[in-house]
Amino acid sequence: GEAITVADLAQKLAMKGGDVVKALFKMGVMATINQTIDHDTAVLVTEELGHKAVSATGNDAESELLAQLQQAQGEKLPRPPVVTIMGHVDHGKTSLLDYIRRTKVAAGEAGGITQHIGAYHVTTPKGVISFLDTPGHAAFAQMRQRGAKLTDIVVLVVAADDGVMPQTVEAIQHARAANVPIIVAINKIDKSGADPSRVKNDLLAHDVVVEEFGGDVQAVELSAKTGQGVDDLLDAISVQAEILDLRAVKDGPATGVVIESALDKGRGPVATVLVQQGTLHKGDYLVCGIQYGRVRALFDETGRQVQSAGPSIPVQVLGLSGVPDAGDDFVVVEDERLAKDVAQQRDAKRRELRLVAKAGNRMEDIMAQM
Ligand code: GTP
Ligand code: MG
Numbered sequence: 001g002e003a004i005t006v007a008d009l010a011q012k013l014a015m016k017g018g019d020v021v022k023a024l025f026k027m028g029v030m031a032t033i034n035q036t037i038d039h040d041t042a043v044l045v046t047e048e049l050g051h052k053a054v055s056a057t058g059n060d061a062e063s064e065l066l067a068q069l070q071q072a073q074g075e076k077l078p079r080p081p082v083v084t085i086m087g088h089v090d091h092g093k094t095s096l097l098d099y100i101r102r103t104k105v106a107a108g109e110a111g112g113i114t115q116h117i118g119a120y121h122v123t124t125p126k127g128v129i130s131f132l133d134t135p136g137h138a139a140f141a142q143m144r145q146r147g148a149k150l151t152d153i154v155v156l157v158v159a160a161d162d163g164v165m166p167q168t169v170e171a172i173q174h175a176r177a178a179n180v181p182i183i184v185a186i187n188k189i190d191k192s193g194a195d196p197s198r199v200k201n202d203l204l205a206h207d208v209v210v211e212e213f214g215g216d217v218q219a220v221e222l223s224a225k226t227g228q229g230v231d232d233l234l235d236a237i238s239v240q241a242e243i244l245d246l247r248a249v250k251d252g253p254a255t256g257v258v259i260e261s262a263l264d265k266g267r268g269p270v271a272t273v274l275v276q277q278g279t280l281h282k283g284d285y286l287v288c289g290i291q292y293g294r295v296r297a298l299f300d301e302t303g304r305q306v307q308s309a310g311p312s313i314p315v316q317v318l319g320l321s322g323v324p325d326a327g328d329d330f331v332v333v334e335d336e337r338l339a340k341d342v343a344q345q346r347d348a349k350r351r352e353l354r355l356v357a358k359a360g361n362r363m364e365d366i367m368a369q370m
Contacts, residue, residue, distance in 0.1 A: 002039055003036045003037065003038050003039065003042075004036065004037060004039070004042050005033075005034060005035065005036050005037075006020050006021060006024065006031050006032070006033050006034070006035055006036075006037060007033050007034060009037070009042055009045070009046070010033075013046065013049060015049065017033040018033075019049070020033075020045065020049070021033060022062075022063075022066060023045050023048050023049050024037065024041070024045050025062065025066060026048070026062045026345075026346070026349060027041070027044060027045060027048060027349065027353070028289055028290075028328060028329055028346060029041060029045075029329075030255070030329050044353060047353070048349075048353070060341075060345060061338060061341035061342045061345050062342060062345060062346075064338060064341075065287070065331065065333060065338060065342050068253070068333060068334060068338075069253070069255070069331065073249065073252075074249040074250075074251055074252050075249065075250075076247035076248060076249055077247060077248065077249075077250045078245075078246065078247055079246050079247060079248040079250075079310075079311040079312045080121065080127060080128035080129055080130050080241070080246075080311070080312040080313070081129055081130065081152045081153050081237060081238075081240070081241035081244070081246055081312070082130045082131075082132065082150060082151055082152050082153075082274065082312050083129060083130065083131050083132070083151065083152065083153045083154075083155055083237055084131075084132045084150070084151040084153075084154055084155070084180075085097055085131065085132075085154075085155045085157060085185075086154055086155070086156055086157070086171035086174065086175070087156055087157030087158060087159075087167065087168060087171055087185075087187075088157075088158070088159070088162070088165035088166065088167040088168045088171075089165075089167060090159070090162075091157045091158060091159040091162065091165075091168075091187055091188075092157055092159060092187040092188060092224045093157050095187075095224035095225065096155075096157060096185065096187065096222075096224040096230070097131060098224075099224045099225075099227055099230055100122060100131065100230065100234075101120060101122075101131075101301075103227065103230075119131060119132045119259050119272060119274060119301070119314030120300075120301035120314060121301070121312070121313055121314065122234070124231075124234045124235075124238065126234070126235065126238035127238060127241075128312070128313075129234065129237050129238070129241075130274070130312045130313065130314060132150065132151065132259065132274075132314075149178065150257055150259075150274060151178065151180050152180065152181075152241065152244060152246055153180060153181055153182075153183060153237060153240050153241065153244075154171065154174075154175040154180050154181070154182050154183070155182075155183050155185050155233070155237070156168065156171055156172065156175070156182050156183070156184050156185065156208075157185045157187050158184060158185070158186055158187065158199050158203075159187050159188045160186050160187060160188050160189050160191065160193075160194035160195055160196050160198075160199055160221070161188050161191045161192075161193040161194050161195070162188075163195070163198055163199055163202050164199065164202035164203060164205075164206070169206055172206050172208060181217075181240055181243075181244070182208060182217055183217070183218045183219075183220065183233070183236050183237060183240055184199070184200075184203065184208065184210060184217060184218070184219040184220070185219075185220055185222055185233055186199050186200075186219060186220065186221045186222065187222055187223065187224055188223060188224075188225070189221045189222060189223050189228065189229065190223040190225055190226050190228065196221050200212065200213065200219060203217075218236040218239065218240065220232045220233045220236050246312075248276060248277050248278075248311035248312070249277045249278055249311070250278070250279060250310055250311060251278065251279060252277075252278040252279070253278050253284070253331070253332035253333070253334075254275050254277065254278035254279055254280035254281075254284070254286075254309075254330075254331075254332045255275075255276055255277045255278060255329065255330065255331050255332070256273050256274050256275040256276040256277070256280070256329070256330055257273065257274050257276065257327065257328070257329055257330070258271050258272070258273050258288060258289065258324045258325065258326055258327060258328045258329075258330060259272045259273060259274055259314060259326060260272045260326050261323045261324050261325070261326060262323065263323050267318055268318065268319075268320075269291070269293075269318075269320040269321070269322055269323045269324075270316055270317070270318060271288060271316070271317045271320060271323070271324050271330075272314060272315070272316050272317075273288075273314070273315060273316075273317055273330055274312070274313075274314050275309050275310060275311055275312070275313050275314075275315065276311060276312070277311060278310075278311070278332065279308050279309065279310045279311075280295065280298065280308060280309045280310075280315065280317075280332065281295065281298075281307065281308045282295050282296075282297060282298050282306075282307050282308065283295060284332045285332065285333050285334070285335055285336050285338075285339045286317075286320075286330050286331060286332045286333065286339060287330065287331050287333055287338075287339050287342045287343050287346075288317075288320055288324040288328055288329075288330040288331075288343075289324040289325055289328030289329070289330075289343075289346070290322075290324070290328075290343050290346045290347040290350060291320045291321050291322045291323070291324045291328075291343055292320070292321050292336075292339035292340050292342070292343035293319045293320040293321050293339070294319050294336065295317055295318070295319050296318045296319030297317075297318040297319070298315050298316065298317060298318075299315065299316040299318075300315060300316075301314065317330075321343070
């Protein structure tokens with residue numbers, strides 16, 4: 001199916017855009033009026049709105065939550081870029097992330113076990129950069145489908161001894177579809193068969209025109225093995241971030257997205273989240289998909305406890321009632337009562353939507369047999 005903007009969908013339904021935004025929000029999809037939602041989400045929200053029109057309800061927890069969020073608008077200040085590394089199998093994505101992590105992320109506290117979390121941030125002379133460590137293309141596509149725009153910049157890793165391969169092209173397409181700028185990291189230049197020029201030439205066929213050829217795509221030649229050129233890549237990211245003029249509200253209640261989650265035997269549900277707006281504090285009440293809770297502890301990527309995390313900073317959260325899904329939004333709310341109400345309403349709503357979908361499938365089965 002086709003993707004559609006929220007505004008266009010609202011027009012088709014002869015409804016106010018704000019009402020569609022609200023309904024999307026209730027499904028856990030945070031989208032603005034100008035954003036594009038995928039076909040399935042459009043169908044679900046249409047069903048939701050149709051259903052709503054019949055079953056008139058008054059003020060519910062979601063409306064209260066929305067009102068709280070709208071109150072919390074503030075001045076937008078510069079924020080760090082969030083970077084995802086993509087590329088073909090074996091071209092060196094993990095090696096590059098590992099090299100950056102090893103050399104740039106401060107070590108954890110003495111005796112502490114360094115936690116592996118799905119994201120980390122590094123401090124460079126030009127500022128902070130956050131990396132998402134879940135570069136699977138499928139995960140990227142799934143996040144995008146859920147309306148979550150997590151990534152500001154895609155670093156496209158291409159091995160200089162192998163050149164542009166099918167998943168390189170796939171990554172270019174994902175970045176394009178998400179409207180995210182690409183920086184090309186031509187990796188493995190330490191190898192004898194390395195041919196960076198061929199990579200740049202091959203990319204032309206996919207409309208990725210590097211600066212050297214008069215285009216606007218930065219390309220950096222590097223080796224994730226020796227570390228040569230890695231600082232140039234970090235510089236290139238900072239330059240691109242400056243062009244994008246990334247901003248977020250820094251103070252006020254945090255909102256963001258779950259990057260990964262798990263049930264830890266000792267610690268209970270653990271969610272790694274990326275804060276997108278506001279600042280998340282220890283002690284905050286939050287709703288996270290259909291889960292809720294009070295932040296019992298926050299950890300950074302080195303396993304160190306932190307008191308808070310601001311925009312673009314990934315952090316591990318303890319204290320949720322259950323394990324949320326990757327891609328779920330989280331929102332800080334004023335009190336536990338509201339957190340619980342919203343989570344329970346969403347849970348009920350999800351069950352309902354699942355029933356609607358099931359009923360739909362059944363109808364299709366019946367029709368097919370006629
Ligand atoms: P997948 O996760 O399987 O898609 O691979 P990847 O893109 O994460 O590649 P990975 O980092 O696992 O690297 C693949 C192989 O290439 C490993 O054997 C690395 O040691 C090697 N490698 C990565 N970068 C470099 C480099 O700059 N130079 C050399 N010589 N080898 C490299
Ligand atoms: Mg890998």
